Amino acid sequence: MDFEYLFQLLCGGLVKGSIYALIALGYTMVYGIIQLINFAHGEVYMIGAFVALIISGVATLSGYSGLSVLIVAAVVAAIYAAAYGFTLEKIAYRPLRGAPRLSPLISAIGASIFLMNYVQLAQTPDFLPFPELVPEFEFMEPLLQYVSSVDMVILVMTALTMVALTVLIKYTKIGKAMRATQQDQVMARLVGINVDRVISATFVIGSVLAAIGGVLIASRTGQINSAIGFMAGIKAFTAAVLGGIGNIPGAVLGGLVLGVAETLGAGYISSAYEDVFAFGLLVLILILRPAGLLGKAVKQKV
């Protein structure tokens, strides 16, 4: 048994998993509050990456360098994505709030396809190079075989986001309002919660997370195009479901399990079947635990 190789694979798997988790967090938060699978989440992630590409280009030309470019690009991307999330909810989901659950789901798929094609037409269908916005830290040099600087930033960011979201939902006023909205929208309205605003805020937060994920992940892969959101969305959705959709730590656990399973499968068997391992695992877990790893079984009201 080659432990060095196993350890490298495990590290790679954790990084890959936290990439999935970073996107899955926003996905699962929106689901947790309004029980809507926001299929356009992946597209908001893609738009975040595009905005960051443009901003970093402008910032680099105006003489900024290093971390400041990353921060400026991420902030602008987050603002843009927040605007997209806000508008998306207003146009595609709010009119369907009282409708059967299938209607907003179809609307979400439509929004996803619309955004993907919109970027393709407005920008380009080609791949574009994405700059390495995360600088290579000196102190990471000895660990290179396991995690690079940008990997480290993604790992830390995922952990921070998870903690921050948990705190936000558990201990803040808006978090309390979110939980109330989740439990019963009519009742929440009766006790004076502005449900529309709470839901808008949920989408804005989710989109900001997607954009930050987009910036970090794109600067790791080094290329973007208008279709990257699709696969990212599918994998993040898988991670969210695996961990129990609606559950914040579950999304991270689901992402990590997914990433490690894919990497070990690819490392020891064949990378040709990477997706087979990912989705095979999903099927297996859903058979054994239909609500996901950390999900609570919802009792059916009769």
Added chain:
Amino acid sequence: MQQKTLVKIVAAAFAAAAFAVPALAADTIKIGLAGPHTGDLAPYGLPSKDAAEMVVAEVNAKGGINGKKVELMVADDQCKPEIATNVATKLVSEGVNIVIGHVCSGATKAALGIYKDAKIIAISPSATNPPLTKGGEYPNFYRTIAPDDEQAKLAASFVVEKLGAKKVAVLHDKGDYGKGFADFSKEAIEKGGKAKVVMYEGIQPGAMDYSAVIQKLNKEKADAIIFGGYHPEASKLLSQMNKKRIKMPFVGPDGIKGDGFLKIAGKDAEGVYATGPMDVTKYPLNAKARADFKAKYGKEPGTFFDQAYAATLAVMNAVKVAGGTDYEAVGKALKSSEVETTVGKIKFDAKGDAEGVGFAVYQVKNGAFGEVK
């Protein structure tokens, strides 16, 4: 019912007309030109038609070959094998002497048996499926384009002979093009016996991360990588390898030899090898043919124009040398008489592949591909 009868009458009239025309023009050299001229794949067939028409017009303007005018018989097969057999039968029944075509490998294969039975030579500008010549089943078949496996063989021999690799990793993107290239490379390396394929794997196109494959490359201690696929995956692999400070020669097919790769891979592209079609624009005849086309149509010629132009020139030359359109004599002339064409000076080998056309290895240096001598 009545309508159907009408259709039949019209069809019969057309058929009669089709048979009538060649009967009138008796003493000509009849060259068939078959390929997709309508449908989705027409862009691959129409440039061949343009090329053949240009060459034939030029030959006829100079009085034809050995005093005989050349007549071009254009037939549309839409790249569909079932239509190609009909087209071939029609051309044969109309007394075609030599066929230029077909364009798609599938359609070519379907038509070749019919030409073979009728002892008619077919020369394709574009059918790259290797067994068409190498299978030995169709001695009447020639082509002016290199077969698919040539590129992979070149990559394999380059890695083994020039780079001296002993352990080669072969990766592909699981698509027809990439996997085909990878399979042929692997086969060539294993047949050569000088190096071993230590890793042969498909990767997930569009995936966000290839760290597992890269760790595996590192573990197998490969000396070089042959990658079958397109530039987005190649760039991602290279960038992640560089981040892990894993350096090994990387050889890709013509799918990565382009500006797209240079742009996206950026500094990671430096030193990467790619095989690609030999540069044919350096041949004077090529420049002239392209200039003529541009003057006539006001645009750049399309795909396979060069190869079709070359095929038509080769046919004209062979007929001239053979002194007629006899099957054996023309075949011999194609194999023995060198002719100056748009793809260089060519003649055909025993199997029917053009000698001297093919691929070259290029390497990225200072952000541009340059031929490796």
